Amino acid sequence: MSGGMVKQTIQIYARVKPLGRRQQAGIYSVGEDEKSASNLEILVPRDLAEGFVNNKRESYRFKFQKIFDQEAKQEAVFESIAKPVAECALAGYNGTIFAYGQTGSGKTFTITGGAERYSDRGIIPRTLSYIFQQLEKDSSNVYTTHVSYLEIYNECGYDLLDPRHEASRLEDLPKVTIMEDPDQNIHLKNLSLLQASNEEEALNLLFLGDTNRMIAEVRIKLTGINFTLDHLS
Incomplete structure:
Protein backbone atom coordinates (compact mmCIF):
# COMPACT_ATOMS: atom_id res chain seq x y z
CA MET A 1 0.00 0.00 0.00
CA SER A 2 1.36 3.41 -0.98
CA GLY A 3 1.78 6.26 1.45
CA GLY A 4 3.63 6.60 4.73
CA MET A 5 3.64 3.94 7.38
CA VAL A 6 1.06 4.31 10.11
CA LYS A 7 2.78 4.55 13.46
CA GLN A 8 0.71 4.09 16.58
CA THR A 9 1.69 3.89 20.19
CA ILE A 10 1.34 0.52 21.87
CA GLN A 11 -2.14 0.07 23.31
CA ILE A 12 -2.12 -1.78 26.64
CA TYR A 13 -5.20 -3.53 28.01
CA ALA A 14 -5.78 -5.46 31.22
CA ARG A 15 -8.16 -8.36 31.78
CA VAL A 16 -9.10 -9.56 35.23
CA LYS A 17 -9.39 -13.34 35.39
CA PRO A 18 -12.48 -14.79 37.12
CA LEU A 19 -11.88 -16.59 40.40
CA GLY A 20 -11.23 -20.31 40.44
CA ARG A 21 -13.10 -22.55 42.86
CA ARG A 22 -10.51 -22.37 45.63
CA GLN A 23 -9.10 -18.91 44.98
CA GLN A 24 -9.54 -16.13 47.50
CA ALA A 25 -11.10 -12.96 46.10
CA GLY A 26 -8.67 -10.10 45.56
CA ILE A 27 -9.47 -6.51 46.46
CA TYR A 28 -9.44 -4.22 43.45
CA SER A 29 -11.38 -1.38 41.87
CA VAL A 30 -11.70 -0.05 38.32
CA GLY A 31 -12.19 3.61 37.45
CA GLU A 32 -11.59 6.19 34.70
CA ASP A 33 -9.66 9.45 34.75
CA GLU A 34 -10.27 12.71 32.89
CA LYS A 35 -8.42 11.44 29.79
CA SER A 36 -10.69 8.37 29.46
CA ALA A 37 -7.89 6.03 30.50
CA SER A 38 -8.84 3.16 32.80
CA ASN A 39 -7.33 2.83 36.25
CA LEU A 40 -6.90 -0.45 38.08
CA GLU A 41 -6.23 -0.17 41.80
CA ILE A 42 -5.17 -3.29 43.68
CA LEU A 43 -5.19 -3.45 47.46
CA VAL A 44 -2.81 -5.82 49.24
CA PRO A 45 -3.56 -5.66 52.98
CA ARG A 46 -0.54 -5.70 55.26
CA ASP A 47 0.23 -8.64 57.48
CA LEU A 48 -0.40 -7.10 60.91
CA ALA A 49 1.14 -9.84 62.99
CA GLU A 50 1.50 -8.94 66.66
CA GLY A 51 4.77 -7.22 67.50
CA PHE A 52 5.70 -6.79 63.81
CA VAL A 53 5.83 -3.39 62.13
CA ASN A 54 4.98 -3.68 58.43
CA ASN A 55 5.32 -0.55 56.31
CA LYS A 56 4.74 -2.38 53.05
CA ARG A 57 2.74 -0.50 50.46
CA GLU A 58 -0.94 -1.46 50.41
CA SER A 59 -2.27 0.25 47.27
CA TYR A 60 -1.03 -0.27 43.72
CA ARG A 61 -2.54 1.71 40.84
CA PHE A 62 -2.00 1.07 37.10
CA LYS A 63 -3.30 2.81 33.98
CA PHE A 64 -4.50 1.00 30.86
CA GLN A 65 -6.26 1.85 27.62
CA LYS A 66 -9.19 -0.22 28.85
CA ILE A 67 -9.78 -2.78 31.59
CA PHE A 68 -11.90 -5.87 31.08
CA ASP A 69 -13.47 -7.03 34.32
CA GLN A 70 -14.11 -10.63 35.35
CA GLU A 71 -17.47 -10.69 33.52
CA ALA A 72 -16.05 -9.50 30.17
Whole structure:
Protein backbone atom coordinates (compact mmCIF):
# COMPACT_ATOMS: atom_id res chain seq x y z
CA MET A 1 0.00 0.00 0.00
CA SER A 2 1.36 3.41 -0.98
CA GLY A 3 1.78 6.26 1.45
CA GLY A 4 3.63 6.60 4.73
CA MET A 5 3.64 3.94 7.38
CA VAL A 6 1.06 4.31 10.11
CA LYS A 7 2.78 4.55 13.46
CA GLN A 8 0.71 4.09 16.58
CA THR A 9 1.69 3.89 20.19
CA ILE A 10 1.34 0.52 21.87
CA GLN A 11 -2.14 0.07 23.31
CA ILE A 12 -2.12 -1.78 26.64
CA TYR A 13 -5.20 -3.53 28.01
CA ALA A 14 -5.78 -5.46 31.22
CA ARG A 15 -8.16 -8.36 31.78
CA VAL A 16 -9.10 -9.56 35.23
CA LYS A 17 -9.39 -13.34 35.39
CA PRO A 18 -12.48 -14.79 37.12
CA LEU A 19 -11.88 -16.59 40.40
CA GLY A 20 -11.23 -20.31 40.44
CA ARG A 21 -13.10 -22.55 42.86
CA ARG A 22 -10.51 -22.37 45.63
CA GLN A 23 -9.10 -18.91 44.98
CA GLN A 24 -9.54 -16.13 47.50
CA ALA A 25 -11.10 -12.96 46.10
CA GLY A 26 -8.67 -10.10 45.56
CA ILE A 27 -9.47 -6.51 46.46
CA TYR A 28 -9.44 -4.22 43.45
CA SER A 29 -11.38 -1.38 41.87
CA VAL A 30 -11.70 -0.05 38.32
CA GLY A 31 -12.19 3.61 37.45
CA GLU A 32 -11.59 6.19 34.70
CA ASP A 33 -9.66 9.45 34.75
CA GLU A 34 -10.27 12.71 32.89
CA LYS A 35 -8.42 11.44 29.79
CA SER A 36 -10.69 8.37 29.46
CA ALA A 37 -7.89 6.03 30.50
CA SER A 38 -8.84 3.16 32.80
CA ASN A 39 -7.33 2.83 36.25
CA LEU A 40 -6.90 -0.45 38.08
CA GLU A 41 -6.23 -0.17 41.80
CA ILE A 42 -5.17 -3.29 43.68
CA LEU A 43 -5.19 -3.45 47.46
CA VAL A 44 -2.81 -5.82 49.24
CA PRO A 45 -3.56 -5.66 52.98
CA ARG A 46 -0.54 -5.70 55.26
CA ASP A 47 0.23 -8.64 57.48
CA LEU A 48 -0.40 -7.10 60.91
CA ALA A 49 1.14 -9.84 62.99
CA GLU A 50 1.50 -8.94 66.66
CA GLY A 51 4.77 -7.22 67.50
CA PHE A 52 5.70 -6.79 63.81
CA VAL A 53 5.83 -3.39 62.13
CA ASN A 54 4.98 -3.68 58.43
CA ASN A 55 5.32 -0.55 56.31
CA LYS A 56 4.74 -2.38 53.05
CA ARG A 57 2.74 -0.50 50.46
CA GLU A 58 -0.94 -1.46 50.41
CA SER A 59 -2.27 0.25 47.27
CA TYR A 60 -1.03 -0.27 43.72
CA ARG A 61 -2.54 1.71 40.84
CA PHE A 62 -2.00 1.07 37.10
CA LYS A 63 -3.30 2.81 33.98
CA PHE A 64 -4.50 1.00 30.86
CA GLN A 65 -6.26 1.85 27.62
CA LYS A 66 -9.19 -0.22 28.85
CA ILE A 67 -9.78 -2.78 31.59
CA PHE A 68 -11.90 -5.87 31.08
CA ASP A 69 -13.47 -7.03 34.32
CA GLN A 70 -14.11 -10.63 35.35
CA GLU A 71 -17.47 -10.69 33.52
CA ALA A 72 -16.05 -9.50 30.17
CA LYS A 73 -17.03 -11.71 27.22
CA GLN A 74 -14.71 -12.90 24.48
CA GLU A 75 -16.68 -10.95 21.88
CA ALA A 76 -16.10 -7.67 23.74
CA VAL A 77 -12.36 -8.35 23.94
CA PHE A 78 -12.24 -9.02 20.19
CA GLU A 79 -14.24 -5.91 19.30
CA SER A 80 -12.08 -3.58 21.39
CA ILE A 81 -8.62 -5.05 20.83
CA ALA A 82 -8.41 -7.27 17.76
CA LYS A 83 -10.92 -5.88 15.28
CA PRO A 84 -9.11 -2.51 14.87
CA VAL A 85 -5.81 -4.36 14.29
CA ALA A 86 -7.44 -6.63 11.71
CA GLU A 87 -8.88 -3.59 9.93
CA CYS A 88 -5.40 -2.05 9.75
CA ALA A 89 -4.02 -5.32 8.35
CA LEU A 90 -6.73 -5.31 5.69
CA ALA A 91 -5.70 -1.74 4.82
CA GLY A 92 -2.13 -2.92 4.21
CA TYR A 93 -0.42 -2.33 7.56
CA ASN A 94 1.08 -5.04 9.74
CA GLY A 95 -0.34 -5.47 13.21
CA THR A 96 0.60 -7.42 16.31
CA ILE A 97 -1.37 -8.55 19.35
CA PHE A 98 0.21 -10.40 22.23
CA ALA A 99 -0.86 -11.47 25.69
CA TYR A 100 1.58 -11.28 28.58
CA GLY A 101 1.24 -12.84 32.01
CA GLN A 102 2.39 -15.60 34.28
CA THR A 103 1.39 -19.25 33.89
CA GLY A 104 -2.32 -19.74 34.50
CA SER A 105 -3.30 -16.10 34.09
CA GLY A 106 -5.54 -16.75 31.07
CA LYS A 107 -3.39 -15.86 28.04
CA THR A 108 -4.36 -18.93 26.02
CA PHE A 109 -8.06 -18.45 26.76
CA THR A 110 -7.93 -14.83 25.59
CA ILE A 111 -5.84 -15.47 22.48
CA THR A 112 -7.04 -18.92 21.35
CA GLY A 113 -10.17 -19.52 23.43
CA GLY A 114 -11.85 -22.30 25.35
CA ALA A 115 -13.14 -25.57 23.91
CA GLU A 116 -16.38 -25.85 25.89
CA ARG A 117 -18.55 -23.30 24.07
CA TYR A 118 -18.49 -21.68 20.63
CA SER A 119 -18.84 -18.30 22.36
CA ASP A 120 -15.55 -19.00 24.17
CA ARG A 121 -13.45 -18.80 20.99
CA GLY A 122 -10.67 -16.27 21.36
CA ILE A 123 -8.93 -13.52 19.42
CA ILE A 124 -7.22 -15.66 16.76
CA PRO A 125 -10.26 -17.68 15.52
CA ARG A 126 -12.48 -14.58 15.67
CA THR A 127 -9.92 -12.55 13.73
CA LEU A 128 -9.48 -15.27 11.10
CA SER A 129 -13.25 -15.37 10.64
CA TYR A 130 -13.47 -11.58 10.36
CA ILE A 131 -10.61 -11.33 7.84
CA PHE A 132 -12.02 -13.99 5.51
CA GLN A 133 -15.48 -12.38 5.71
CA GLN A 134 -14.00 -9.06 4.62
CA LEU A 135 -11.95 -10.62 1.82
CA GLU A 136 -15.07 -12.30 0.41
CA LYS A 137 -16.77 -8.90 0.21
CA ASP A 138 -13.95 -7.39 -1.84
CA SER A 139 -14.36 -8.37 -5.49
CA SER A 140 -11.88 -5.79 -6.78
CA ASN A 141 -8.78 -7.66 -5.57
CA VAL A 142 -7.45 -11.22 -5.46
CA TYR A 143 -5.99 -12.14 -2.08
CA THR A 144 -3.65 -14.87 -0.90
CA THR A 145 -3.46 -15.66 2.81
CA HIS A 146 -0.75 -17.63 4.57
CA VAL A 147 -0.37 -18.89 8.12
CA SER A 148 2.78 -19.37 10.20
CA TYR A 149 2.98 -20.56 13.80
CA LEU A 150 6.16 -19.77 15.72
CA GLU A 151 7.02 -20.67 19.30
CA ILE A 152 9.84 -18.94 21.14
CA TYR A 153 11.20 -21.00 24.03
CA ASN A 154 14.49 -20.46 25.85
CA GLU A 155 15.37 -17.77 23.29
CA CYS A 156 15.07 -20.22 20.39
CA GLY A 157 12.40 -20.14 17.69
CA TYR A 158 10.56 -23.30 16.62
CA ASP A 159 8.20 -23.78 13.67
CA LEU A 160 5.04 -25.42 15.03
CA LEU A 161 3.79 -26.19 11.51
CA ASP A 162 6.92 -28.10 10.50
CA PRO A 163 5.64 -31.43 9.05
CA ARG A 164 8.46 -33.31 10.79
CA HIS A 165 7.05 -32.60 14.25
CA GLU A 166 5.47 -36.02 14.63
CA ALA A 167 8.74 -37.82 13.95
CA SER A 168 11.18 -35.48 15.68
CA ARG A 169 11.68 -33.91 19.05
CA LEU A 170 11.30 -30.15 19.15
CA GLU A 171 15.01 -29.69 19.88
CA ASP A 172 15.96 -31.69 16.76
CA LEU A 173 13.99 -29.50 14.35
CA PRO A 174 15.69 -26.60 12.49
CA LYS A 175 15.76 -23.45 14.62
CA VAL A 176 13.91 -20.44 13.28
CA THR A 177 16.31 -17.49 13.09
CA ILE A 178 15.53 -13.80 12.71
CA MET A 179 17.39 -12.03 9.89
CA GLU A 180 17.27 -8.44 8.66
CA ASP A 181 17.89 -7.40 5.05
CA PRO A 182 19.51 -4.13 3.90
CA ASP A 183 16.05 -2.50 3.71
CA GLN A 184 15.44 -3.37 7.37
CA ASN A 185 12.78 -5.95 6.50
CA ILE A 186 12.62 -8.85 8.96
CA HIS A 187 12.85 -12.41 7.65
CA LEU A 188 12.32 -15.58 9.66
CA LYS A 189 14.56 -18.31 8.28
CA ASN A 190 13.22 -21.90 8.48
CA LEU A 191 9.66 -20.74 9.29
CA SER A 192 7.12 -22.40 6.99
CA LEU A 193 4.44 -20.31 5.31
CA LEU A 194 1.35 -22.40 4.55
CA GLN A 195 -1.43 -21.13 2.34
CA ALA A 196 -4.95 -21.07 3.75
CA SER A 197 -7.67 -20.47 1.16
CA ASN A 198 -10.52 -20.12 3.64
CA GLU A 199 -11.37 -19.90 7.33
CA GLU A 200 -11.62 -23.67 7.79
CA GLU A 201 -8.12 -24.26 6.41
CA ALA A 202 -6.70 -21.50 8.61
CA LEU A 203 -8.39 -22.93 11.70
CA ASN A 204 -7.03 -26.39 10.88
CA LEU A 205 -3.50 -24.93 10.80
CA LEU A 206 -4.16 -23.22 14.12
CA PHE A 207 -5.28 -26.55 15.60
CA LEU A 208 -2.21 -28.31 14.17
CA GLY A 209 0.11 -25.69 15.67
CA ASP A 210 -1.62 -25.93 19.04
CA THR A 211 -1.23 -29.70 18.96
CA ASN A 212 2.50 -29.35 18.29
CA ARG A 213 3.02 -26.66 20.89
CA MET A 214 5.30 -27.75 23.68
CA ILE A 215 3.70 -27.41 27.12
CA ALA A 216 5.91 -26.82 30.15
CA GLU A 217 4.46 -26.62 33.64
CA VAL A 218 6.45 -23.67 34.92
CA ARG A 219 7.37 -20.87 32.55
CA ILE A 220 6.21 -17.44 31.50
CA LYS A 221 4.96 -17.55 27.95
CA LEU A 222 4.40 -14.87 25.36
CA THR A 223 1.48 -15.83 23.18
CA GLY A 224 0.43 -13.69 20.28
CA ILE A 225 -0.56 -13.22 16.69
CA ASN A 226 1.04 -11.10 14.00
CA PHE A 227 -0.96 -10.16 10.90
CA THR A 228 0.64 -9.74 7.48
CA LEU A 229 -1.63 -9.62 4.44
CA ASP A 230 -0.59 -9.62 0.78
CA HIS A 231 -3.01 -8.75 -1.99
CA LEU A 232 -2.67 -8.84 -5.74
CA SER A 233 -4.50 -6.18 -7.74
